[in-house]
């Protein structure tokens with residue numbers, strides 16, 4: 001965790017798909033009267049395409065490079081801002097280093113377990129290109145289990161971790177604003 005006498009002026013939310021980064025980020029920004037920026041939304045409005053369309057037409061590598069460019073743009077301009085990342089953002093290139101070293105910025109991992117993510121994501125898989133093709137909850141759980149294990153190495157580098165299971169967005173916002 002960084003040690004800084006400067007006040008925190010940005011919060012970055014990270015975690016697996018479906019952990020609530022967008023939902024909690026919106027609520028947190030509202031409560032703090034800060035700006036909310038969602039990296040997936042930023043990419044989509046910049047390219048005027050959905051993430052699914054970008055990955056389908058240009059490929060995953062193009063998307064990951066674009067994601068890093070956009071991450072840097074958001075971090076550079078941020079002040080009193082809550083930034084909700086995409087699920088994979090911290091796990092590519094040196095993105096996690098960029099997040100950790102961003103000035104006046106606190107990173108928070110919204111952690112959820114495999115059964116919870118499977119339950120939440122299965123009905124919503126259609127607009128999430130990495131899991132859209134999974135055919136059953138069992139297949140999805142197996143995919144998430146392996147994927148989360150690989151990604152946790154990056155997520156665990158966040159300044160703070162909060163477990164999200166069974167908590168409303170409002171309760172999560174209270175936990176986040178109560179962090180030291």
Ligand SMILES: Nc1ncnc2c1ncn2[C@@H]1O[C@H](COP(=O)(O)OP(=O)(O)OP(=O)(O)O)[C@@H](O)[C@H]1O
Nearest residue numbers: 016017018019020021022023024086087167168169
């Ligand atoms: N704390 C919560 N309580 C109840 N439902 C929630 C909560 N957080 C998120 N949700 C719901 O879970 C789903 C996924 O949430 P959300 O889109 O915010 O996740 P995400 O982490 O931004 O996912 P992605 O990485 O795909 O962008 C949405 O239907 C949302 O309404």
Ligand SMILES: O=C(O)C1=C[C@@H](O)[C@@H](O)[C@H](O)C1
Nearest residue numbers: 017040051086087088128129
């Ligand atoms: O977990 C991931 O790799 C992704 C999550 C989404 O937020 C999007 O950024 C995209 O669908 C990729």
Ligand SMILES: [Mg+2]
Nearest residue numbers: 021022040084
């Ligand atoms: Mg999101």
